[in-house]
Amino acid sequence: MKKKSSFSTQGRRADIGDLQIYRILANRYADAVGPFVFLDHIVPQAQTRVNEEGTGAHPHRGIATLTYILDGEDEHFDSAGNYAMVHSGGVQWMNAGNGIIHDETLNYDSQTGAKLIHAFQFWINLPAKIKAEKPGMAIEGDRVPFKMLADGKSWIKVIAGSYEELESAIPNYSEQFLYHVRLAPGSGFTIGFQEKTEVAVYLPVSPASINDEKFNAGDFIEYDRTAGTIELQNDNEDACDFILFGGEPYLEPIFAEGPFVMNSKLEIAHAYRDYYNGDYGKINY
Known part of the structure; x- marks a missing residue:
């Protein structure tokens, strides 16, 4: 049985400097999908000048950040001493735990010379017991698990979780998944989900049909929690990208403010207090 869509919506502009960004999650309908509480889409754009300032050093607590670079390169520093340079197709992941400061800079890919940048940033909410732990090491994922689909022209990448x-x-601190599916023109792909699993699909660039409903480029669609399938179909003349993500419901209380996602207002206050006390350390560039 095909799952039914609960709602669809478009993101709102949340530009940073020269970067054109759409905030997809949280939105007016949903605060989270499984453990995912945040999604920014840095839309495809030609970079006219090198970005030297980046996001600026800023704190996080209670989440893991995940930056998926389709085109470009992302330079990462943090106060736990981690450094990484992730290029096109790579993933930068960081467990903020009980507090960390990081800085990211997105530019075009120096390895290819193409001036295009295109990326996503997710925040993954951590269980309370993990929020209390020391920050985890950043993971650079140049070799994202990947396989061709049955038509021999389409593919799936597993950014988080597993598939086959x-x-x-x-x-995985809880059941979660994040897939990037690219379908060739005229191709389809069907995937099944268990009952209670929270699932969303985002169409970053092109329109598409999902479970026989037509959606526009930029649409974020969430589905019901009954067991069932999602059928993706590309009716365009060019390849079409689909971002699927979600997981088991996050059952602990969620309190989000600024760069912190905790389980109570008091914990949010402690997150700010510890940051201003210097407990998160500092970045040594």
């Missing part, structure tokens, strides 16, 4: 024999290197 593919398994991401990113730790």
